[in-house]
Amino acid sequence: MHAGIIHLLITLVFQFYVLHDIEKITGWWRIAIVYLSSGIGGTMLSAILIPYQPEIGASGALYGILAALVVEVIVNWQLYRSPILELVKLLIPITIFFLFGLMPWIDNFAHIGGFVFGFLTSFVVLPHITFSEEDRIAKLVVKIVAGVMAIVLFVLLFIIFYLAQDATCEGCKYLNCIPFTESFCQDASQELRPRVGA
Secondary structure: OOOOHHHHHHHHHHHHHHHHHHHHHHOHHHHHHHHHHHHHHHHHHHHHHOOOOOOOOOHHHHHHHHHHHHHHHHHOHHHOOOHHHHHHHHHHHHHHHHHHOOOOOOOHHHHHHHHHHHHHHHHHHOOOOOOOHHHHHHHHHHHHHHHHHHHHHHHHHHHHHHHOOOOOOOOOHHHHOOOOOOOOOHHHOOOOOOOOOO
16 A cells, blocks of 8 residues: 555655666565565564554565665675775665655654664575685674574564553654654654553
């Protein structure tokens, strides 16, 4: 479900140009794992922090794919002529996208959660080129640590979602919408409140 034709077109264009290319490079099942884990993780974080705001679109999953592009540069650092430049070229638009998420009706929590889960699962499932035995061991350790972190984070979010429904996060609202005026974020139901019944 999307918020209109423009929202749908943005998603389709991203999937056609970005997702299609990385899927050809890494394989459909690897990208499916990154996409689904990012979408689920981002939505779960959002459901915990702003439970009464409707969720639409696949932005958490799309941010997970952006994280996969960052991981691809990091794990194949030695293959790039100028890896820092490649990383900066990715991080500038990602930062701009996160800044857009500070506007009302845009769920930056889903973006943040999707990016974190995409980052961790990409280390686990994306193919890595090793350049030495030490590099192979280091990448294996990173893969294991990232996998454990992703599982622990998912279990933690699951427990908080189902068992700690009165959980709150002071100051987290500023990651989702910055109230430039007194009523800037109010109409978007961006205020954080517990998910307990009356």
